[in-house]
Amino acid sequence: MILLPPPLLALRGVCKRFGVVEVLRDIELELYAGEVLALLGDNGAGKSTLVKVISGVAPADQGSIEWEGRPVHIRRPQEARDLGIATVYQDLALCGNLDVVANLFLGREIRRFGFLDEVEMELRTTQLLERLTRSVPDLRGPLVSLSSGQRQTVAIARSLLGDPRVLLLDEPTAALGFEQTTEVLDLVDRLRDHGLGILLISHNMGDVKALADRAAVLRLGCNNGFFDVSTSSQEQIISSITGATENVPRRPAHHEAESEERDA
Template structure:
């Protein structure tokens, strides 16, 4: 990547009282790039995402947006820049249909009245563009599968035309087919030129769609790896902080058996 990153974290630190959650963290996300943010539980992934999303303002360091330093103190600041975050709980309203979930808080009005026709049309156009398949845009969210709910939540994040989308464990608790549907959508986000931050514990998902893997360990950077040039064993070693683990031992046994 030679162009300037759309989003960059420079020496970002965050503490909560006596707890140092992040220390001098560096991260870059370019347009059209999927960056997988990985690490063990408690590594600081959620805190890092919330600093970008404006939930937890940083204590030290700088956040750059398209090459200039910006201050993100509230979620509205992140949204105005062009950062959209899809949290693991999705925050969908089960009793509302797809259209009303997509435009929740961003409703279109005409002469002071909700423009249901325009919202339905734009919903269909957005879902068609992303190749999202659901029975109807007027079906209640409660009637959708887990994978369909996930892709609707991701589609909703695009209503504001963001430049960076953060996905927090988007395939957690999904089946094989539903996971494939979500990963296909992640690839389409990249094709649209968006920067994507993908938080995941699933190395298969990471290797399927990510361009770069950024590892956090104990609130600090512990390596940034191009996916195509890095083994899974190397990434897991960076996550665990150990040069030897079950995965590396299994790989060694396999290599020995092949001789």
Template sequence: MVQSDTPVLALRGVSKRFGAVQVLTGVDLDVHAGQVVALVGDNGAGKSTLVKTIAGVHPIDEGTIEWAGKQVHLNRPQDAQALGVATVYQDLALCDNLDVVANLFLGRELIRGGRLDEVAMEKRAKELLDTLSIRIPSVRIPVAALSGGQRQVVAIARALIGEPKIVILDEPTAALGVEQTAQVLDLVERLRDRGLGVILISHNMADVRAVADQVAVLRLGRNNGVFPVATTSHETIISAITGATDNAVTRRQARVADANIQASAEATK
């Protein structure tokens, strides 16, 4: 997909503090349509706070937020939702006792003749899940009966009911098995194919490398590099996250390189 030069979402010099604690300092971030941007960083790097500024939970103290090139003010979650920002938090916020249809339309129920239009909601739910190639036993099954991966994709599908332009996924594969993780990552790729911008928060570098186009690194509340996944080594990203070139990953890489050099030298004797 050809990307527009103007990002859907752009953060410029965003700062946020809580009392005397400076959590974000001068952060920049661009997210284009049809692009997956992985937001990575160590615990306490500011990822969650940055996400909540985009979601309208924490209004920024300094800097600007632009939407399609125009400055916007996100003072509450409704402001972000009205623009087209959907956020799927780690706790998913699903209602276990309700079925899939009820969860998808929770707060956005379709009404006809003063009553819930169950038929229309069920039809639209099936269409949405089919479009995203989401496989679940039935849209009328209680969410409590679904696997972790199925619950995750239902939460993501619910975020799409409002037809957003940016979807934020907070650790979507945490605590999932291999097969369930693959299901979620496949869905992330389908979101990109639909032209959505995706912000993926993850600690799992294998997941990041599998689906992200760019990796934006936060360290101690500041930008510490934006890297294209296709041309950046795992070691470079780890070094940006840790803020040090000397760590277990780079030492292991050095040992392997030394062993290869020694093996080549032995072979030429």
């Protein structure tokens, strides 16, 4: 009998309302270590709200969240960070007038004897970026002098300072050129190889097919399909996104073949 490990993060029947409007209804989702799960859906499908639920910005009204198989409560962003969940939003939330080091440690500066330890922060920044990218940018130049791809790398690097196990990425390649997109996708691929579970929000089906292991589709605030990206066609996934096909599985089955072998 093959026993599969529990998902790092699981959502069971999650609902979220804003006033009388139900934005998410009975959402099921599972994210495993060492995988990239693409979260797809048209505008207004509930993707951003779901990220806010997971990151603690907008706690769920109903349902449960599990971390490594045990129920947890995520009511604030700090509780998500304490679990090991980091989020990189589409706007990156970086300060263009500050340098790379200052952006990485903004709000969590290292101090020694009451003074900022600039040497230690620069050393840690260099070590982290050398792990993530082939071309380390100028650490002391203003962030606005960097390319869009380099700024995305800095935002991801900042999210990794706390050694998270789950990384939520909101449209990480939006508005990037081909070369910069390739660099960011390579970075995400390396993070998966290091065992992180990555939830990737994207409208770019090319990125999804190139990088994701599985895809979860939301439509009108509900699950509308789970797909193994390697065996599902782009047309099948797009049909689920647009509503041309209705596919609402009761559970987000993961590696069905393995599950069948386990049950045999």
